[in-house]
Amino acid sequence: MGNDSSAARHPVAIIGAGPAGLATSAALRARRVPSVVIERAEQVGASWRGHYERLHLHTVRWLSHLPGYRIPAEEGSWVSRDGVIRYLEHYAAHHGLDVRTGTAVSTVERAGEHWVLRSPQGDVHADAVVVATGYNHTSVLPDWPGRDGFTGKLLHSKEYRNGSVYSGLDVLVVGGGNTGAEIAVDLVEHGAAKVRLAVRSAPHILRRAQLGIPTQLTGVLMRYAPAPIADALAEPMRRMSVPNLSHKGLPDPGKGVFTRASRGEVPILDVGLIEAIQADRVEPVAALDGFDGARALLADGRAITPDVVIVAVGYRRGLESLVGHLGVLDDHGMPMVHGPRTHDAAPGLHFIGYTNPISGMFREIAIDARRIARALHRRSASPVTGSGRTNT
Numbered sequence: 001m002g003n004d005s006s007a008a009r010h011p012v013a014i015i016g017a018g019p020a021g022l023a024t025s026a027a028l029r030a031r032r033v034p035s036v037v038i039e040r041a042e043q044v045g046a047s048w049r050g051h052y053e054r055l056h057l058h059t060v061r062w063l064s065h066l067p068g069y070r071i072p073a074e075e076g077s078w079v080s081r082d083g084v085i086r087y088l089e090h091y092a093a094h095h096g097l098d099v100r101t102g103t104a105v106s107t108v109e110r111a112g113e114h115w116v117l118r119s120p121q122g123d124v125h126a127d128a129v130v131v132a133t134g135y136n137h138t139s140v141l142p143d144w145p146g147r148d149g150f151t152g153k154l155l156h157s158k159e160y161r162n163g164s165v166y167s168g169l170d171v172l173v174v175g176g177g178n179t180g181a182e183i184a185v186d187l188v189e190h191g192a193a194k195v196r197l198a199v200r201s202a203p204h205i206l207r208r209a210q211l212g213i214p215t216q217l218t219g220v221l222m223r224y225a226p227a228p229i230a231d232a233l234a235e236p237m238r239r240m241s242v243p244n245l246s247h248k249g250l251p252d253p254g255k256g257v258f259t260r261a262s263r264g265e266v267p268i269l270d271v272g273l274i275e276a277i278q279a280d281r282v283e284p285v286a287a288l289d290g291f292d293g294a295r296a297l298l299a300d301g302r303a304i305t306p307d308v309v310i311v312a313v314g315y316r317r318g319l320e321s322l323v324g325h326l327g328v329l330d331d332h333g334m335p336m337v338h339g340p341r342t343h344d345a346a347p348g349l350h351f352i353g354y355t356n357p358i359s360g361m362f363r364e365i366a367i368d369a370r371r372i373a374r375a376l377h378r379r380s381a382s383p384v385t386g387s388g389r390t391n392t
Helices: 019-030 081-094 178-188 215-221 227-241 256-262 273-278 320-326 361-382
Strands: 009-015 034-038 106-110 114-118 126-132 153-156 169-174 193-198 206-207 269-271 283-285 288-292 295-298 306-310 349-351
Touching: 009 019, 009 114, 019 034, 019 081, 034 126, 106 126, 106 295, 106 320, 126 361, 169 178, 178 193, 178 269, 178 273, 206 227, 227 256, 227 269, 227 295, 349 361
Parallel strands: 009 034, 009 126, 126 349, 153 306, 169 193, 169 306, 193 283, 206 269
Antiparallel strands: 106 114, 114 126, 288 295
C-alpha cells in the first residue's frame, strides 16, 4: 500500500477487526462486495484480548451469532472471553476475510468522490468506509482532585486481568456498571480482604436469566416498545427476582430500567454481585469524589484508605482524531448517524458498534452489519453514487 493518490481503490475499507468490523466484512462478502479490514493490532479481536480474564458475554450464545457463522455449542451458553477470541479467529478464517493487521489508521479524509485512510504503513483508498473501532476504545482516568497525590495503587479496569495479585488487599472498585460489578466479584473470589463498590447512581440489577429465560430475550422483545411501557412491564419481574439491597447500602433504583438503558445506562446482569453484597463480601459505598494522600474521599463525606483503586468508568469512543474534522460527531464524541445511514457531510462513511443496547451488542452488530452491507451493495450497483443520507 503506497502513498500515491493513484493507488488502487477498495470498494469498502473497514477500520477495526473486532466483532463489528468482521461482521460487516462478512455481510458484504455475502453480497459479493469486496472489502478490506484495517486493524492496528497484530491480531483480530484485539480489544477482547485485553479484557479481564473472568469476562463472559452477558448475552446468551444463541442470540450472539455474527452473520454467516454460528458460535460453536461447545463454547457454552455464556461465552467466555477466550471463547469469543476463538470465535472471532475462526469467523475471519471461515469467511476468508481480507484483514490487514499492524496498520494504524490515523485519520480519514475525503478525496473527491472517494476516501483516503491515512496510515504510517501506507494510505488506503476506498469508495466507502465503515468505522468499527469499538464502543470502549479509549480508557481515561477521571481527573479527580488529589488524584496524582494518591499514595495507593490506582489503575483503570482496562489494565485489570484477574484478582490474584490483590489477595489480602483492601480494594475500591469505582463504577456501577457490568465491568465494575464483575471485577468486584472476581476480587472476592480471589481473596481480597475488603472490596467496596463505589456508585454515583444506584444501578438496576437484573438476573442474567430467570426461569431459564435469558434477560436479553426480554430486551429483544421490548426493543420497539415505548420505554415507559417497557419499564412498567419489566418492574414486577425485577422486584420478584432481585432483592432490595437498600439495607446493604445500595438503594433501590425504582422502575425505569428501559428508560435508563435508552440513555446508555445498561443494567448490571448479575454474575454473583447480589450474593456478594448480601453476604457482606462487597460493600456498596458512595461515589468517589477525590483523594487526599492515602485516603479516597467519598461523596457522602466518608474517607477510606484502600490499598488499590480500580476505575471501571471513563471510556470514550476515541473518534475525534479519526473523523472529528468531518463534522459527523456530536458534542459527546458519538457518531450522529449509525448503521446504514450516512451523514450529509460524509456520504459513504458508516459507523457500527457505537450503541450499548439492552438487547445485546453482538445481536445488534449482526443486524447493523447486514443493513450496511445492503446499503453499500445498492450504492455500488447504482451508476451514480450520490451524496446525502442513506436511510435503508
